[in-house]
Amino acid sequence: MSASDAPVVVVGGGPAGLACAIELRRRGVADVVVLEREQQAGGIPRHSNHQGFGVRDVHRLMSGPRYASRYVAHARREHPGEPVMSRRDFERRRQDARESRTQARCC
Numbered sequence: 001m002s003a004s005d006a007p008v009v010v011v012g013g014g015p016a017g018l019a020c021a022i023e024l025r026r027r028g029v030a031d032v033v034v035l036e037r038e039q040q041a042g043g044i045p046r047h048s049n050h051q052g053f054g055v056r057d058v059h060r061l062m063s064g065p066r067y068a069s070r071y072v073a074h075a076r077r078e079h080p081g082e083p084v085m086s087r088r089d090f091e092r093r094r095q096d097a098r099e100s101r102t103q104a105r106c107c
Helices: 015-026 064-078 087-100
Strands: 008-011 032-035 051-053
Touching: 008 015, 015 032, 015 064, 051 064
Parallel strands: 008 032
Antiparallel strands: none
């Protein structure tokens, strides 16, 4: 298995986690899953309604909610059908995949 074939789990659906997932996909990693503990992605900036976000990476001064929504919108636009999952959803998906295997395993 090459590095680009390895599954990757990014913990945290804030701007850093989403940016990491976006960059991994851009570099050819096909299997990237983002886990987020909250119901909605975006991280702390969603709750920080002050200016100061976005200067380094998007070269614009933005409020936290606008900055977070920009990354969430990008992830949805560029990777439709690939939601940011909660840990519970991830575990359920992983268990379903294990159970659907046709080959018997003992462990």
